[in-house]
Amino acid sequence: MATSSTIGLSHHPTPIKPIHSPKSFEDLSEPSSPLQSKKSTYKSRSLDSKDFNVIYTDFIGERTGSIRDYYSLLSPPIGTGAFGEVRRAIHLQTNVTRAVKIIKKSLTCKEQQESLINEVNILKMIDHPNIMKVFEFFQDEECFYIVSEYCNGGELFDKISSMTDFSEKFAAETMKQILSAIIYCHHNNIVHRDLKPEDILYDSKRPGACIKVADFGTSTLFTSEGFLQERIGTIYYVAPEVLRKNYTEKCDLWSCGVILYILLCGQPPFSDDDENITLSRILKAQYNFDGADWKNISPQAKSLVRKLLNPDMNKRYSALEALNDPWFKLVLGEPTLDEPLAISTLNNLKQFRANRKLQHAIWMFLVSYFVTSEERKHLLRRFKALDTLGDGQISKNELIKWCQTLMKSSDPETEAEEILKDVDNSGSGTINYTEFIIATINRENLLKRDRLESTFKLLDKNGEGFLTADKLEEMFNPGKQRDIDSEFWNEIISEFDQSGDGKLTFQEFKDMMKKII
Numbered sequence: 001m002a003t004s005s006t007i008g009l010s011h012h013p014t015p016i017k018p019i020h021s022p023k024s025f026e027d028l029s030e031p032s033s034p035l036q037s038k039k040s041t042y043k044s045r046s047l048d049s050k051d052f053n054v055i056y057t058d059f060i061g062e063r064t065g066s067i068r069d070y071y072s073l074l075s076p077p078i079g080t081g082a083f084g085e086v087r088r089a090i091h092l093q094t095n096v097t098r099a100v101k102i103i104k105k106s107l108t109c110k111e112q113q114e115s116l117i118n119e120v121n122i123l124k125m126i127d128h129p130n131i132m133k134v135f136e137f138f139q140d141e142e143c144f145y146i147v148s149e150y151c152n153g154g155e156l157f158d159k160i161s162s163m164t165d166f167s168e169k170f171a172a173e174t175m176k177q178i179l180s181a182i183i184y185c186h187h188n189n190i191v192h193r194d195l196k197p198e199d200i201l202y203d204s205k206r207p208g209a210c211i212k213v214a215d216f217g218t219s220t221l222f223t224s225e226g227f228l229q230e231r232i233g234t235i236y237y238v239a240p241e242v243l244r245k246n247y248t249e250k251c252d253l254w255s256c257g258v259i260l261y262i263l264l265c266g267q268p269p270f271s272d273d274d275e276n277i278t279l280s281r282i283l284k285a286q287y288n289f290d291g292a293d294w295k296n297i298s299p300q301a302k303s304l305v306r307k308l309l310n311p312d313m314n315k316r317y318s319a320l321e322a323l324n325d326p327w328f329k330l331v332l333g334e335p336t337l338d339e340p341l342a343i344s345t346l347n348n349l350k351q352f353r354a355n356r357k358l359q360h361a362i363w364m365f366l367v368s369y370f371v372t373s374e375e376r377k378h379l380l381r382r383f384k385a386l387d388t389l390g391d392g393q394i395s396k397n398e399l400i401k402w403c404q405t406l407m408k409s410s411d412p413e414t415e416a417e418e419i420l421k422d423v424d425n426s427g428s429g430t431i432n433y434t435e436f437i438i439a440t441i442n443r444e445n446l447l448k449r450d451r452l453e454s455t456f457k458l459l460d461k462n463g464e465g466f467l468t469a470d471k472l473e474e475m476f477n478p479g480k481q482r483d484i485d486s487e488f489w490n491e492i493i494s495e496f497d498q499s500g501d502g503k504l505t506f507q508e509f510k511d512m513m514k515k516i517i
Contacts, residue, residue: 067138119217128392130181153202171263177211195255250313257308265293285311300327352439394431466503
């Protein structure tokens with residue numbers, strides 16, 4: 001979670017550390033425009049409990065109380081820098097390991113703090129297997145705390161630094177995951193603006209570990225009509241149009257081109273000890289494929305680099321065009337479909353039903369807090385079997401294709417629509433990663449007594465032995481992000497409150513959840 005310094009709003013960029021320099025904690029000195037959290041437009045007391053809808057991002061918000069009431073912060077820090085540190089933390093109720101980014105308020109100004117809030121607001125909108133998840137946010141008089149998934153596999157930066165031989169296969173496997181994340185971001189009108197190997201992490205140390213794009217503090221929303229003008233990013237990865245302060249989301253593709261260049265030869269394309277020379281080379285797109293490192297690199301790989309490092313952003317590849325470049329098939333071969341796995345996965349999606357909204361909300365809560373890395377690894381393989389586009393979501397067209405070719409459906413479009421109706425809880429028109437996990441995970445394993453007990457304790461945070469309307473609202477509507485009358489939560493409770501006392505005991509809670517198997 002370390003980064004280099006960033007180019008700011010001034011006409012004279014601050015010094016930037018080269019790729020081989022020591023790394024530091026994220027520099028928040030140049031914020032992008034803070035985003036406002038999206039709020040639903042529920043009308044007070046107008047909802048029926050069956051209309052209650054919770055999506056993954058509803059759990060992501062600022063929590064009340066001290067972070068130490070929820071987490072044990074471990075020493076030593078796993079990252080330190082000018083504004084704070086990153087610590088590994090253990091969630092007290094679930095024993096799950098997380099990462100906590102700690103920013104000291106005394107060391108940051110108002111604009112830097114806005115950048116931090118911007119990062120939380122961006123990440124809470126995102127649900128993709130190759131993008132780091134953020135879980136919650138705390139603050140006290142001294143610090144801000146961002147709780148995210150813990151990735152212990154190290155940075156892509158460190159991986160590159162330790163390599164002596166570079167292969168096109170490794171470059172292709174890495175870039176496929178990065179581009180998948182960027183396709184998703186751009187589809188959702190999010191531009192990262194500071195992609196670099198320091199901010200790309202591995203989720204574990206195991207072979208074939210999943211890549212996670214992190215650090216969205218400089219990201220922002222964009223529209224197809226307008227241009228961005230903030231001069232922001234890291235010098236060796238920044239696009240020429242960003243330096244000219246007139247750019248679009250295509251700046252991320254330039255950064256991808258720089259990363260691909262480094263993955264192929266181990267050196268950045270535009271570096272020089274003199275920053276002004278580096279900037280001049282970027283503006284002129286002045287790089288080469290000279291030297292022994294490029295001798296055995298395929299013409300197709302060089303062609304993709306050129307298409308990503310095109311100084312004309314209008315002619316530069318989009319993320320989807322880049323992912324569909326023939327170089328990937330040349331190096332990795334034609335993607336093969338594990339047909340039995342795909343059929344089994346489709347059947348799981350078809351059988352999924354979310355009959356009760358509170359059950360579904362708690363089911364989503366279980367998935368967010370308790371799914372192990374091994375379970376996610378297994379489910380990610382199933383997810384990728386159906387996500388043929390590779391953009392981190394399963395579209396209606398992909399479902400139609402698989403219902404027709406694998407399930408031999410006589411009406412694949414209707415069948416795809418039925419799957420979406422039951423699984424697409426967010427209403428996006430696609431199945432995102434968390435929705436897929438919810439629909440396909442082994443329910444009996446997830447609903448084991450120890451997990452249900454831990455979930456109940458998380459919801460019943462003061463240990464009274466029962467759930468109330470207030471407790472549900474605190475968990476499923478943190479910070480009252482949505483305008484829902486408190487009486488609504490009483491209606492939700494009453495649906496499963498067998499004794500009629502306005503409280504859910506653990507037995508009532510367990511009975512409710514067991515009904516969804």
